[in-house]
């Protein structure tokens with residue numbers, strides 16, 4: 001059972017390499033990687049036995065990248081391909097699988113060896129359930145989002161670097177313009193306290209109410225998908241299609257608690273909900289719930305936090 | 310312009326109950342609806358048709374219940390529905406599903422645009438759009454939140470993590486849309502009545518030139534178990550005479566917990 005690892009995001013590629021190395025060591029097999037960018041030897045120190053490079057890949061475009069991964073698969077002949085489940089990775093993985101005519105399990109949350117077989121875990125049914133899945137095709141393409149696994153401490157190892165000579169296809173989808181999104185510095189995945197905004201907030205300025213609390217608690221600010229994707233008030237959201245978080249405290253403010261959101265906060269130690277609708281489903285999955293108007297509760301909470309101890 | 314929209318009918322997620330022993334979801338008997346993002350794919354197609362004319366047909370690999378669920382697509386404005394319904398082609402993985410849809414698309418006639426959803430909410434696989442683009446060897450444009458067609462080209466805005474990417478490609482192409490692309494219309498009574506008179510064609514595997522058992526042998530991914538993770542939450546309601554009192558109680562509780 002050998003592995004090939006690829007992600008256009010190097011950090012994520014290293015995390016995947018860490019896991020592939022661990023599994024390969026258990027089975028006495030090999031790990032190859034397709035490098036993105038320069039310095040292929042770094043992939044070796046992160047766990048690869050063999051590193052393929054392709055020149056002229058340029059910025060991400062699914063057609064040339066897909067072709068490069070397919071060629072690397074043909075060269076390495078792995079039984080399992082680990083890919084990164086960024087948005088770009090999630091459209092690349094099934095394309096690669098389709099070119100090879102094989103199975104793909106996209107956006108998995110974990111992987112185990114069970115009786116010599118690779119078994120993954122994935123969320124299904126909107127995020128309410130966890131499915132265990134396995135595949136009989138060789139290879140099988142499996143993708144994981146960032147931070148499922150830890151990268152290894154880099155070690156001095158020997159490895160081979162192989163340059164693939166490829167005629168990359170000309171991308172048929174032309175990028176006319178790339179509009180940078182405002183980048184927040186919030187690091188939700190490793191935050192220990194997150195205060196989060198939902199559609200209960202009526203205007204962007206009102207997020208001030210959360211910012212004050214975040215300042216006092218040294219917390220990060222998260223939000224639901226509509227706050228980010230529809231309204232553009234923040235650049236990242238929490239949930240099944242956003243960040244999966246695991247803080248010690250998650251305070252959901254004006255958040256209804258749909259399954260797509262809750263799937264991203266399930267690993268929180270303590271969940272607090274503040275919502276004026278007493279039947280809002282967020283109350284049902286919280287440790288502490290407060291039925292009330294965020295415009296009254298949050299200022300009161302700020303005051304109480306300032307006065308504490 | 311002729312557009313094919315890919316629709317999957319899935320169990321209404323809000324109505325799924327759990328087996329009390331195994332915590333497995335009970336799907337039997339749950340009402341099925343068109344997956345939420347797929348409805349937006351259809352809405353996008355209808356809006357394009359309203360602008361540039363042509364035809365919108367819906368295509369689904371489904372079963373006996375799909376016909377009823379897809380009446381909604383006809384009511385929203387699809388001109389026709391094609392359903393692949395073949396007992397042997399149930400529970401296929403994404404590899405096999407995309408092969409069936411590829412055959413069905415080719416059988417459904419000429420097309421300029423194929424529109425899918427970013428993902429279906431039951432399987433959350435996000436695979437069919439990219440796979441179909443690869444199989445049909447036409448441009449693949451994912452995560453679309455704005456969609457336009459002019460001069461034989463599709464122009465779209467893609468919602469990626471770090472950028473909004475404006476892209477262009479020649480037709481035909483496969484587009485997959487995100488939920489933010491639009492609010493799907495709610496059909497009125499008249500359209501619902503009219504929908505019943507629109508054509509729904511059902512194909513078996515043979516009708517679209519497929520050998521069902523051969524396709525089935527290309528379904529590789531198996532689900533070995535599904536269950537809802539057990540979450541134990543304290544579910545304590547914080548109440549007080551005043552908002553201030555409730556807020557103080559909450560702060561006290563969180564200090565007790567040692568999380569602040």
Ligand SMILES: Cc1cc2nc3c(=O)[nH]c(=O)nc-3n(C[C@H](O)[C@H](O)[C@H](O)COP(=O)(O)OP(=O)(O)OC[C@H]3O[C@@H](n4cnc5c(N)ncnc54)[C@H](O)[C@@H]3O)c2cc1C
Pocket residue numbers: 197198199200201223224225226227237238239240241242243253254255256257258260261264274275276277280292293294295345346428430488
């Ligand atoms: C494919 C797909 C993926 C998705 N992924 C995600 C995801 O990853 N993350 C995510 O969050 N969503 C996701 N969604 C969207 C999700 O379905 C919901 O639309 C979203 O979570 C709802 O956000 P909300 O709670 O902010 O808004 P709403 O559901 O509108 O809830 C607002 C809440 O605020 C309360 N409220 C209103 N005013 C006040 C007030 N003054 N004080 C207190 N409370 C108030 C209301 O009672 C209500 O409960 C996804 C959807 C799809 C289709």
Ligand SMILES: Nc1ncnc2c1ncn2[C@@H]1O[C@H](COP(=O)(O)O)[C@@H](O)[C@H]1O
Pocket residue numbers: 314315316317344346347350368369370371403406410424425426427428429432433434435436437438
């Ligand atoms: N059985 C199906 N019939 C028709 N379209 C489908 C089917 N399954 C998936 N699709 C389409 O492919 C998209 C992505 O689905 P998935 O890859 O399963 O997440 C969906 O939003 C639909 O547009």
